[in-house]
Structures are given as C-alpha cells and as structure tokens.
Amino acid sequence: MNNIKIGIPKALLYYKYSILWTAFFEKLGCTVVLSPDTNKDILEMGIRKSLDESCLAMKIYMGHVEYLMDKCDYVLVPRLKCLKKKEQLCTNFQALYDLTQNVFDKQILTYNVDLEKGFTEEKGFIAMGKRLGFSKVQALNAYNLAKLSEEKQKKKKAKERSVILKTTKKLKILLAGHPYNLYDDFIGKQIEAVLKNSDIEVFYSDVYQALDIDKEIEPISKSNYWTFNKEMIASIAYHEPLVDGIILITSFPCGPDSLSNEMILRNVHIPIINLIIDESDSNTGLITRIESFIDIIEERKKHE
Amino acid sequence: MNKKPIISFPHLGDYHIPIKFLLGHLTSYEVIEAPPITKKTIELGTKHSPDFVCVPFKYNLGNFIETLDAGANILIQAGGGCRYGYYPEVQEKILKDLGYNFELLTLGENGHVYLKHIYKMMKRINPKTNIFKSSYYGIMTILMVRFMDEIDKIIRKNIGFEKEKGSFTTLKKEMLDDFSSCKNIHSLIGAYHKYKKEFLMLPIDKPDNCLKVGIIGELYTSMEPFSSYFLERELASMNIEIKRFTNVTYLLFQKRLREKKMLKYIKDYCKYTLGADGMDNVYRTKYLIDNDYDGIIHIKPFGCTPEIGAIPIIKRVCDEGKIPIIYFSFDSQTSEIGIKTRLEAFYDMLKIKKGR
Numbered sequence: 001m002n003n004i005k006i007g008i009p010k011a012l013l014y015y016k017y018s019i020l021w022t023a024f025f026e027k028l029g030c031t032v033v034l035s036p037d038t039n040k041d042i043l044e045m046g047i048r049k050s051l052d053e054s055c056l057a058m059k060i061y062m063g064h065v066e067y068l069m070d071k072c073d074y075v076l077v078p079r080l081k082c083l084k085k086k087e088q089l090c091t092n093f094q095a096l097y098d099l100t101q102n103v104f105d106k107q108i109l110t111y112n113v114d115l116e117k118g119f120t121e122e123k124g125f126i127a128m129g130k131r132l133g134f135s136k137v138q139a140l141n142a143y144n145l146a147k148l149s150e151e152k153q154k155k156k157k158a159k160e161r162s163v164i165l166k167t168t169k170k171l172k173i174l175l176a177g178h179p180y181n182l183y184d185d186f187i188g189k190q191i192e193a194v195l196k197n198s199d200i201e202v203f204y205s206d207v208y209q210a211l212d213i214d215k216e217i218e219p220i221s222k223s224n225y226w227t228f229n230k231e232m233i234a235s236i237a238y239h240e241p242l243v244d245g246i247i248l249i250t251s252f253p254c255g256p257d258s259l260s261n262e263m264i265l266r267n268v269h270i271p272i273i274n275l276i277i278d279e280s281d282s283n284t285g286l287i288t289r290i291e292s293f294i295d296i297i298e299e300r301k302k303h304e
Numbered sequence: 305m306n307k308k309p310i311i312s313f314p315h316l317g318d319y320h321i322p323i324k325f326l327l328g329h330l331t332s333y334e335v336i337e338a339p340p341i342t343k344k345t346i347e348l349g350t351k352h353s354p355d356f357v358c359v360p361f362k363y364n365l366g367n368f369i370e371t372l373d374a375g376a377n378i379l380i381q382a383g384g385g386c387r388y389g390y391y392p393e394v395q396e397k398i399l400k401d402l403g404y405n406f407e408l409l410t411l412g413e414n415g416h417v418y419l420k421h422i423y424k425m426m427k428r429i430n431p432k433t434n435i436f437k438s439s440y441y442g443i444m445t446i447l448m449v450r451f452m453d454e455i456d457k458i459i460r461k462n463i464g465f466e467k468e469k470g471s472f473t474t475l476k477k478e479m480l481d482d483f484s485s486c487k488n489i490h491s492l493i494g495a496y497h498k499y500k501k502e503f504l505m506l507p508i509d510k511p512d513n514c515l516k517v518g519i520i521g522e523l524y525t526s527m528e529p530f531s532s533y534f535l536e537r538e539l540a541s542m543n544i545e546i547k548r549f550t551n552v553t554y555l556l557f558q559k560r561l562r563e564k565k566m567l568k569y570i571k572d573y574c575k576y577t578l579g580a581d582g583m584d585n586v587y588r589t590k591y592l593i594d595n596d597y598d599g600i601i602h603i604k605p606f607g608c609t610p611e612i613g614a615i616p617i618i619k620r621v622c623d624e625g626k627i628p629i630i631y632f633s634f635d636s637q638t639s640e641i642g643i644k645t646r647l648e649a650f651y652d653m654l655k656i657k658k659g660r
Contacts, residue, residue, distance in 0.1 A: 053612050053633065079576050091386055091579025095613030098574045102617045112576065223393040253356040255387055255609035259394045262354040266397055276355075 004030045004132055006109065007072035009064030010037065012057060013080070013093070015179035016206070019153050021076065023146035024125060028134055033072045035064040037185040042067055047279060049103055056187070056251035056279055057180050058092055065100055074109035074132075075100075078124075081114040087227045090256050158209045165242055168201045171297060174239045176205035176264075177249035178228055178257075187277045188249055194290045195247075203243060205235040221263040226256045236264060245271040245297045247290070252278040271297055309333045311429065312376035314367035315341055317527045318452060318480060319552055323380075325484050326445040330438055331430040333378070338371035341530040345370055350636040352398055358387060359605040359635050360524035363531055365395055372404045378429065383410040385523070386580040386610050444489050446556075451496040453551040455479065458503050460548060464540040465510040475502060510545075515654055518592040519548040520585045520618075521603040522611050525634050526550040532603050532632070533640050535647075539601075542651050547597065549588050550581065559584065573617050582614035589618045593625035599654045600627060606635040628653060 006025045008014060014021070022032050035042070038060050046063025054062075068075050079097035082088050097110045109131065111124030122143060129139025165172065173195055175182055182188035182204055195202050216234035217224060224230050236246060248264060250257045261274055273293045275286060311333050313323055320337050327335045339345070341363065349366030368379055381392040389412060396408045409425045412418055422442075426433050455476070463472045479499040486492040517539060525532045526548060539546055559581075566587040567574060573590075577583040585602070592600055602618065604611040615631065622629045630650045632643060 051612055051615055053607055055609075081576075081579075091582065091610040091613055094576065095578035095582055095610070098576060098578060099613055099616055101575075102573060102620050110575075221393060223390065225389060253607040255358070255607065256390075258354050258357040258607070259361075259387060259390050262357075262394050263397060266401065 004074070005033050005072040006030050007033045007035070007068035007075040009061055009068060009075065009077075010035045011061040011064045011184065012096075012180045013078060015183045017078075017150075019150040020146050023149050024142050027142035027145050028129060028132065028138065030132070033068065035067045038063070039185070043186060043279065053253070055092070055254050056277060057178070057184070057254070059279065060184060060186065061096075062100075062103070065104060069104060069106055074107050075104075076109050077101075079110055079112045081112075082116045083113060083121075083227050085115055087225050087230065089227055090254075092255075155209075158207050161203060161207050162209050164201065165203060170199060170201040171245075171294070171301065172201050172203060172243040173294075173297070174203045174205060174236065174243045174246045175249060176232055176236050176239075176246055178232065178251075178254075179204075179206045181249050181251050181277070182206065187251060190283055191247065191249065191275065191286070191290060194287055195294070198291075198294050200294065203239065205232050205239070208235050208238060211235070211238055220267045221260060224260055224263070226260070229256050229260045233260060233264060236268065240268060240270055243270070244301060245293065246273075247293070248272060248274040250274060250276045252276050271300065307377055309378050309429075310376045311335045311378045311380065312338055312368075312371040312374075313380040314338055314364040314371075315528065315530075316524070316552075317529060319449065319527070321480050321484050322445045322448045322452070325448065326441055327380075327429075329441045330426055330433055333429060336371065336374060336376055338367040338376075339374060341367070341528070346636050352402065354394075356607055358608055359531060360388070360528075361391055361395070362636055363524070363528065364391060365398065368395060368399060369402075369404075372399065372406060377406045379406055379408045380425075381408060381410050383412045440489075444486075444492060447489065447492060448483055448486075449556075450553050451483070451492070452480070453553045455496075455499060455503060456551065458500070460536065460546040462503075462506070462508050462510065462545075464543045464545060465508040465514070467507040467509050471506050472503070475499070475506065513658070514543065514545050515599075515651075515658060516545045516547065516597045517599045517601060517654070518588065518597050519546060519601050519603065520588045520592075521550075521581075521601075521632075522605060522608045523550045523555060523581060525603045525605055527552070531605075531634055533634070533638070533643055535601070535603065535632070535643075538644065538647060542647075544651070547592070549584070570621075573621055578610060578614050578617075580610035582610040585611070585614050586617050586621060589621045589627075589629075590625070593621070593627050597627070598658055599650065600629040601632065601650075602629060603632045603634065606633045608633075628657065 008021055025032050042063035043060060045066045046059040049062040049066055050059045065075055077097050077100045080089050080093045101108050109128060111128045112119050113121050113124050125143040126136055126139045129142065130136065175188060175192065192202055211234050213230050213234040216237050217230055220233050220237050224233060246268060248261060250261060265272060265274060311327055315338055324335055324337060345366035346362060348369050349362035353362045353365055381395065383389050383392045392408055392410045409428060411422050411425065423438060426438050459472050459476065466472055482495050483492065486495060519526060527550060529536060536546055563577065566584060570586050570590050574583055574586055589600060630646065
C-alpha cells in the first residue's frame with residue numbers, strides 16, 4: 001500500500017486548497033505529483049480536450065489533468081457544490097468530477113462537498129482516505145493536521161500583506177479575481193509581471209485578514225450567492241479605500257463573473273479596469289492597457 | 305410611489321397567460337404583459353447587458369425596458385436556477401442606472417424559488433390577500449400551467465403531420481383564451497378535457513415510422529421559441545415528431561423528485577448532479593436512445609456553464625448509443641440562416657439513416 005502517487009493538477013482549486021491537499025496526502029505517506037506551471041503545451045492539450053465555449057480556466061485545467069494521466073496512480077479531482085449554507089459554487093465545480101471521468105476514463109480520486117445535503121469536507125476527506133486504504137482515524141488525523149497548517153499559513157500570509165498595505169509608500173494596486181486566474185502563469189502572472197516592472201506594490205483579492213463577508217459585500221452586491229465571488233467582492237470592498245486602483249481579472253467566458261463583474265464595475269468608485277483573458281496568446285494589447293491604467297493612477301495621485 | 309402601480313413581467317413562451325391570470329386575480333393593480341419579443345427587444349437588451357452574459361439575461365432586460373416604456377412600475381422576475389438567481393439584482397441596478405423608477409420583486413432568493421417567498425411577494429403587492437384566496441388561485445394557476453404543458457405534449461407529437469395547415473395553432477389560441485377566462489377550478493378542468501379531446505380529433509396524416517427527435521438543453525431557450533429562432537416550428541415543417549422535456553411543470557415539481565431516479569438510470573456516466581439541468585440532460589439523452597428516437601437536438605445560450613459541463617458527457621452517451629446529435633448555441637447575433645442550413649443537413653442525415 002506504500003507510496004501511492006497522487007497527481008494534483010496545478011489549476012483551478014489548487015490555488016485555493018494547495019496546502020490542505022498536499023499536507024493531507026503527505027501526512028498519509030503518499031507522494032504528491034504536481035503538474036508544472038501552465039505552459040503552452042498544457043494549454044494546447046487542454047484546448048484539445050475541451051469545448052470551444054468552455055472558460056479558459058477550465059481548458060487549462062483539462063490540460064493539467066491530461067499531463068498527469070500517465071504520471072501517477074490517481075488524479076485528484078474534487079466535486080464541490082456547496083461550501084456554505086444558502087450559497088453555491090459555479091456549476092463547473094459541480095460537474096468537474098463527472099466531466100473529467102467521462103473525458104479521461106482513468107482512476108480519479110474525488111471527494112464531495114455539498115453542505116446542504118450533509119456532505120461536509122471532513123466526511124469527504126475521510127471517505128477519500130478510506131478509498132486509498134487508510135483507516136478512518138488515520139484519515140481524520142491527517143485532515144485535521146492539514147487543516148491546521150492551512151489556516152496557519154493563510155493567517156501568516158494575510159498578516160504580512162496587511163502590514164505592507166499600511167506601510168508602503170509605493171502605488172498600490174489590487175489584483176482581483178479567482179485565485180486560479182490570479183496565480184496562473186498564463187493569466188494573472190503576466191499582469192503581475194508588468195505591474196512589478198513599474199515598481200507597484202501588488203495585492204491579491206484572496207489574501208485578507210478575517211472579514212465578515214456577508215456584511216462586507218453589501219455596498220457592492222447584496223444577493224450574490226456564489227461563495228468564491230462573494231469572497232472576491234468582500235475583499236474588493238475591503239480594499240477599495242486602501243489601494244490606488246483595482247485590476248479585475250476574468251477568464252473568458254466565466255459565467256458567475258459575467259454578472260458579478262457588472263455589479264463591481266458599477267459600484268466601485270476608485271479607478272478600476274476589467275481585463276478579460278482568452279486563449280489567444282498575444283499580450284501586447286494587454287500590456288498597453290495595463291500601462292495606460294498605471295499612467296491614469298499616477299496622474300491622479302499627483303493631483304491629490 | 306405616487307403613480308398608479310402597474311405590474312409587468314418578462315416573457316417565457318406562452319406562460320405569460322397563467323402569470324397574468326394569477327396576478328390579475330390577486331391584486332387590484334393593473335397588470336400588463338411586456339410587449340411581444342421582437343428583434344428590437346433583443347437589441348435593446350444586448351445594448352445594456354454585460355458582454356458575455358447568457359442570452360436570456362438580454363431578452364429579459366429587453367422585455368423590462370420595453371414594458372417600463374409602456375408604463376409599468378412594478379416588475380417581477382423569477383430568480384431561480386444557476387445564473388438566473390442573480391439576474392434580478394444586476395438588472396435592477398442596470399435599469400436604475402438608466403434612470404427608470406420602479407420596484408423589482410423576485411420569486412426566490414439565493415438562487416432558489418420558494419413558495420413561501422412567492423406568498424410574501426404577493427402580500428407585498430396586495431396586503432389584503434388572504435392565504436385562502438391566494439392558495440385557490442395559486443392551485444388554479446398551477447393546474448393551468450400543467451394543462452398547457454400536457455396539451456403541448458400532444459401538439460408536439462402531431463403538429464408536424466396536420467392535414468389542415470395551422471389547425472393546431474388556431475385551436476391552441478382558442479384554448480388559451482378559454483383558459484384565461486375560466487372562473488373556477490371546475491370549469492378549468494372541464495375546458496382542459498374538452499380541448500384535449502378536440503386536439504386528439506384533429507385530422508392528421510402520420511406515418512408509423514416517422515422521424516422522431518428529442519430536444520434537450522437549457523431551459524430558457526427550450527421554452528421561449530423566439531430565442532431558439534422557432535426551432536420547433538421549423539422541425540414541424542419537416543414532418544418530425546418532437547419530444548421536449550423542459551417545461552414549467554417539470555422545473556417546479558418534477559425535477560427535485562426525480563433526481564435520485566435519474567442519477568440511478570445514468571450511473572455509468574454520472575455520480576453527482578452537474579448543476580442546473582446538466583444531469584437531467586444526460587438522463588434525457590439516455591432516455592431518448594433507449595426509446596428509439598432518431599436524433600437529438602441540444603440547445604443552449606452561448607456560454608451556458610452547466611450545459612458546457614454536461615456536453616462532454618452527453619457526447620459520450622451519444623457515441624456509445626450511436627445516435628446523431630446536433631448542438632445549437634444561441635446568442636444575440638446568431639445567424640438564422642446558419643441555423644436553418646445546419647438543421648436541414650441534420651434532417652437529411654436522419655432521413656438517410658432511417659431509410660437504410
């Protein structure tokens with residue numbers, strides 16, 4: 001039973017759960033195989049395996065899964081529907097497991113979280129541990145330890161950034177979007193690179209100290225019910241008075257973002273720009289837009 | 305609000321008749337239908353909508369603008385399902401930013417439609433409503449919707465083969481007029497049985513081995529004929545028997561009850577639900593294969609996330625069941641000719657396949 005190799009695609013939810021997942025499997029004594037950062041080959045593989053209309057983040061994901069197929073015993077593909085009562089996730093995450101299973105037809109390891117039907121994350125992880133041949137106690141232990149280290153690291157990161165947010169003298173820009181867009185080499189990283197070149201302090205919408213999400217989102221949107229979008233909106237509302245500008249990053253054609261962006265753009269009152277990224281790989285237009293956005297903020301700052 | 309309150313709501317196929325019936329009986333306010341959908345409606349809607357939002361949003365917004373221009377000042381939006389649940393807030397913001405003054409009421413919250421919420425909303429537009437009166441007319445409206453859906457099933461089966469052109473459409477119009485003037489449940493049930501008989505008596509010329517096609521896909525494009533460029537009418541003109549699953553009866557009452565049964569039926573393909581009607585459509589695909597249909601038409605708005613998640617699975621089911629399937633994705637700029645051409649090619653293919 002030793003040394004089971006678990007493949008984790010470095011896309012979509014990896015950027016939210018990386019610590020939890022890797023810590024869980026390592027505590028159980030499994031080897032974690034990560035796919036590399038998104039590159040051209042992975043993107044092309046993903047496009048070949050996806051529908052035209054699929055969102056860019058999903059296409060990238062499929063590429064990562066394909067990359068891992070012959071490099072491990074299982075590929076981890078979770079199925080998440082509802083993480084908080086009265087909220088839901090984008091249907092892509094609800095369909096993710098069945099979709100990958102039907103496209104690849106290989107050993108896929110999954111766990112299901114659907115709070116409204118009583119499937120908690122803990123139950124999901126225990127079932128997953130059992131499927132790998134571990135006992136309930138072992139799995140629960142590993143899960144609890146992994147959860148602890150996830151929380152610790154998140155808090156540490158949030159604290160660091162909030163100190164910088166208060167002390168830095170540089171221009172401050174918030175990169176807002178889903179973590180899998182913000183940190184993907186093909187999407188957010190190229191935007192971040194341009195900003196860092198211009199000596200700008202970059203903040204991310206998924207890094208924040210404890211917020212009361214339901215209260216925080218009110219000025220922007222009251223009835224939003226997508227958990228990830230709510231977190232993003234709350235973070236934007238929180239950062240709005242603290243930063244000089246916001247860059248809203250979206251992968252084309254993201255369903256929830258198509259509507260929630262509209263509310264953000266209409267209700268945020270500092271400079272904001274919405275960059276929509278698709279699979280065409282010329283980024284000159286993108287760079288020009290970012291640069292002119294920086295110019296606007298700098299001019300504004302001078303006149304304050 | 306100082307002005308006289310006028311209630312209105314967006315279009316969805318023929319369902320404006322029962323909705324108007326219900327509102328008309330329960331409030332003393334004036335109720336108007338949104339002007340019928342035209343090219344202008346979708347142009348208006350698109351102009352003020354976010355870029356890549358799904359097309360039902362654009363139709364609804366177009367309906368709202370036209371009906372506000374016609375004098376409405378209380379709007380009702382359903383607000384349940386995948387992205388639909390979030391429509392109301394965004395549409396309200398867009399319309400208010402355009403300078404319209406109105407109130408928007410929804411039938412649900414957090415993306416689900418609840419009966420309790422509907423009652424609360426009725427209370428809001430008419431404080432004098434009592435639970436008995438609203439229950440009575442609520443039940444009557446639900447029955448009306450159910451009867452309409454049942455009759456529609458008969459129509460879809462036979463309209464492609466009518467001997468006298470237009471006989472089904474004329475009778476349906478007559479029936480809807482009759483339905484909306486019914487005074488009580490008893491007369492409604494009577495009318496339903498009368499028209500059911502009449503529909504079954506209409507002369508048809510239907511061969512035993514006619515082509516049979518199932519329509520699956522997203523709910524709005526399935527139920528609002530304008531948004532699918534009158535796909536069903538087109539199919540009828542090709543002498544095809546049509547089976548469509550989605551209707552309001554299904555969405556309100558049958559969907560939740562059938563979930564487990566459907567998942568069991570397609571357990572080789574799906575372990576979980578896929579969001580919105582995704583899993584339902586995988587089930588329908590298998591159902592159509594097992595019931596010897598000749599082809600499947602899958603329709604959805606461009607970018608419809610739940611359907612995009614389901615299509616790869618549907619594809620696999622179709623491959624294994626060896627049934628032809630064609631996909632249509634509708635947006636505000638879809639070319640009507642393009643759809644017709646693809647549909648004709650699909651029809652030819654089905655005919656050749658059947659001939660063998």
